[in-house]
Amino acid sequence: MEKTTNQRAWFLVLPVLILVAFSSIIPMMTVVNYSFQDSFGGNEFFWVGLEWYRELLRSERLWDALGRQLMFSSIILLIEIPLGILVALAMPKKGWLASLCLVLIALPLLIPYNVVGMIWQVFARSDIGLLGRVVTDLGFSYNYTQDAVDAWVTVVAMDVWHWTSLVSLLCYAGVRSIPSAYYQAAEIDQASRWSVFRFIELPKMRGVLIIAVLLRFMDSFMIYTEPFVLTGGGPGNATTFLSIDLVKMALGQFDLGPAAAFSLMYFLVILLVSYVFYTVMIASDKAEAGQ
Amino acid sequence: MASITLQNLAHSYAPNPQGEADFALKEVNLKWGDGEAYALLGPSGCGKTTLLNIMSGLLTPTRGRVLFDERDVTAAPTAERNIAQVFQFPVVYDTMSVRENLAFPLRNRGVDAGIIAARVDRIADMIGLTPLLGKKAQGLGADLKQKISLGRGMVRDDVNAILFDEPLTVIDPHLKWELRTQLKALHREFGHTMVYVTHDQTEALTFADKVVVMNEGRVLQIGTPQELFETPAHRFVGYFIGSPGMNFLPATIDGAFASIGGERVDLGKSYGSLEGAVEIGIRPEFVKLTSSNGLPLEINRIQDAGRQKFVNGNVFGAEVNIVMDASEAIDAGMTRLAIEPAKISVFQDGWRVEPKGAE
DSSP states (O other): OOOOOOTTHHHHHHHHHHHHIIIIIHHHHHHHHHHTEEEETTTEEEEOTTHHHHHHHHOHHHHHHHHHHHHHHHHHHHHHHHHHHHHHHHSOSSSHHHHHHHHHHHGGGGSOHHHHHHHHHHHTOTTTOHHHHHHHHTTOOOOTTTOHHHHHHHHHHHHHHHHHHHHHHHHHHHHHTSOHHHHHHHHHTTOOHHHIIIIIIHHHHHHHHHHHHHHHHHHHHTOOHHHHHHTTTOSTTTTOOHHHHHHIIIIISOOHHHHHHHHHHHHHHHHHHHHHHHHHHHHHHHHHHTO | OOOEEEEEEEEESSSSOOSGGGEEEEEEEEEEOTTOEEEEEOOTTSSHHHHHHHHHTSSOOSEEEEEETTEEOTTOOHHHHTEEEEOSSOOOOTTSBHHHHHHHHHHHTTOOHHHHHHHHHHHHHHTTOGGGTTSBSTTSOHHHHHHHHHHHHHTOTTOOEEEEESTTTTSOHHHHHHHHHHHHHHHHHHOOEEEEEESOHHHHHHHOSEEEEEETTEEEEEEOHHHHHHSOSBHHHHHHSSSSOOEEEEOEEETTEEEETTEEEEOSSOOOBOOSSEEEEEOGGGEEEESSSSEEOEEEEEEEOSSEEEEEEEETTEEEEEEEETTSOOOTTOOEEEEOGGGOEEEETTEEEOOSSOO
């Protein structure tokens, strides 16, 4: 059969192209544009080439923020993934109790980010906050506005409180999709509880776990609102993560050029890490299947 | 190995069963002989899987007892019963190799590594998995996965019985025959007690020495394939076994004669006089299309299946099927149905009635 060529079909794609152009491509290119220029008041711009990139790569400030960011993402992944799996396995499988658990678990996910920050800011205050007060009265010295470690513990606790639910819900869906015959076969094979987890539940959760790790990595790597409300990046620069630093640079100091270069590198790092992670997971998935 | 006895067994999924209707499995008394191959045959939802799960200990019965030989295991967990079960959908441990899958039940029981290796090699050889031992179980086809499931059961030398819950449902048709034949050979070689649940009569009749037919939670008949075919104990058995199933004609019985729509049929044996809903049953293979004597038949359609012809018609409003040889000719004048008296079964309220003494 002869293929007919009809170039008019491109018109049908046009609305999407326009939409995407205005929503992402043009704003993104503006940022790219800024990153090669220096600006002064009165909208004067000068071409500086790769100067901002060179400067940023040499700046300790950026590397410190990146280090803190990586540490934060690692810590919350190490806590939230195992904890989320545990919660999912402990949840009832059916009945009204299961529905109740699902609603309760989903609640933290429905709270706006800055409200989460506010809740914890008050909750953890050592003078009036319930948590801070209790910890202080138990004889620990705790003040997240003064002590860097305390600030970290609080930010991590807040993130775990806010996002473990997401991991749990994903894992719960994974566990629920396992046919009961698997559990019955395991019972007949006299598998221990650990073996059931290791050889049945974990392999069946693999798919959702990949998604959970990816989502939690990207989100935690871009975290801004909650620590900004809670600690404002302090004490000192202790909880100044990449995005907080970026906002300080772009809006606080109004250094548009360096900030633009910063955000582009930031974006590339997230893209790169996610891509590598996804590729490795998919590749090992294929190897597992013996294909 | 052991025989399995079910005493007054009944099961309900309702927490507080009231009447008969609440029971998925009505009262059952059964004895599975040591080393025999049984099929549990019935339509979907008739309680056969429930019965199987009670035997393997995955379910605790509402009433009654389960005995392995003389030992009461009603409350014993699955692990203590030494039962192997193969499920409808193949269960394999995806992340393990075929070898690890087969070794898994033995490892869990703390068997010595040397013995495990020897047993796994032997079982793999028997069921033809030896070339695949090193492969991951995940990428294999449904038939091979089902073999692994079976192998995990057979690898244990303490197995009392192997239970199959519709194991060939997801297997390609051309492999079904091969697997069933292999299963039969394994049974002959090792003599495990085997119980095979299915809704497919061909599977049941070719696999088992004895077939247990169930319907609506009740065991209707236990017998050899031949007994089920020739002397069905309940009209459901007659209808369910055979293709097409048995023909039923409402009748009144007086001694050795049946009256069907006013026509007299000689039964050859005396049944006395029967009350209630009385029918005579006759298999499509034992009725003939004739032009002279017999019951008047209204023919609906004739299908030629090559080796056989299937005739469908009505006798006094009751549907009748006839199976005849393809070589037999049919002409327009053949509008009568002749019945072989010796092959007639008489049913009262659904259950078979035996004749009163000899002819």
